[in-house]
Amino acid sequence: MIAHNNLKIEEHNAKTKLHFVYKNVSFDYNLIREDRKTISLTVFPTRLLLVKAPFKGSEDRIYDFLRRKFRWVLKQQRYFAQFKIHPEKQYVSGETFRYRGRCHKLLVRKNNHNETILLQHGILKMFTALPKQALHNKALLNVWYREKAHKVFEERLKICFVKFDFVHNEIPGLMIKQMKRRWGSYSHKTNRVILNQELIKASTKYIDYVITHELCHIKHREHNRGFYDFLKSKLPKWKNLKTELELSLIE
Numbered sequence: 001m002i003a004h005n006n007l008k009i010e011e012h013n014a015k016t017k018l019h020f021v022y023k024n025v026s027f028d029y030n031l032i033r034e035d036r037k038t039i040s041l042t043v044f045p046t047r048l049l050l051v052k053a054p055f056k057g058s059e060d061r062i063y064d065f066l067r068r069k070f071r072w073v074l075k076q077q078r079y080f081a082q083f084k085i086h087p088e089k090q091y092v093s094g095e096t097f098r099y100r101g102r103c104h105k106l107l108v109r110k111n112n113h114n115e116t117i118l119l120q121h122g123i124l125k126m127f128t129a130l131p132k133q134a135l136h137n138k139a140l141l142n143v144w145y146r147e148k149a150h151k152v153f154e155e156r157l158k159i160c161f162v163k164f165d166f167v168h169n170e171i172p173g174l175m176i177k178q179m180k181r182r183w184g185s186y187s188h189k190t191n192r193v194i195l196n197q198e199l200i201k202a203s204t205k206y207i208d209y210v211i212t213h214e215l216c217h218i219k220h221r222e223h224n225r226g227f228y229d230f231l232k233s234k235l236p237k238w239k240n241l242k243t244e245l246e247l248s249l250i251e
């Protein structure tokens with residue numbers, strides 16, 4: 001299973017969470033090492049920071065980089081501080097909703113006969129009998145997410161499963177749930193992968209990461225060395241994907 005407690009970074013990933021101090025300024029940041037030449041920095045609306053650095057970039061180099069950027073970081077954090085971090089959605093025109101890694105503007109239209117949602121030219125068009133009823137429209141959108149999740153996750157499960165060349169195992173069944181603390185899990189008993197519906201908001205590479213993690217459990221039940229070696233052989237960049245996924249869905 002994969003826990004997705006946003007701010008808790010698991011033990012094997014502990015070194016990714018670091019602290020920067022300079023003069024009277026200090027902040028925490030998440031560090032991802034990857035195959036790249038330069039250092040990059042992103043400030044998320046939660047005011048979380050993500051630094052991406054080359055594998056061989058020294059700590060001094062990252063420190064110098066952050067020292068040069070700290071005014072900009074503070075400015076960004078102040079900018080985001082003026083917004084509520086978790087504004088309650090009202091399901092009205094103009095709000096944005098995530099789907100497969102992108103944000104889409106919602107357009108609400110009244111339609112008594114045919115309640116439906118269409119994604120057209122990047123706009124999420126909701127036809128609803130009750131345009132002013134947030135709970136009703138939340139439920140409509142939820143049904144839409146669920147339908148999309150079924151279609152997309154089935155497709156990705158097939159694609160990911162092929163990469164395993166399991167000879168004696170049938171492709172697992174799929175179950176989609178709304179879960180607070182997990183991205184997914186795998187049941188040996190039923191040979192079934194369970195995925196968090198929320199994942200439909202993330203890009204394909206993150207959906208594939210979670211599915212691949214769960215498929216590795218077919219061979220290794222526990223999160224032991226063998227499990228992580230196997231996962232790494234299937235998905236060398238899984239650690240980066242894990243951190244990015246956690247950061248990408250924070251609203």
Ligand SMILES: [Zn+2]
Binds near residue numbers: 213
């Ligand atoms: Zn697991």
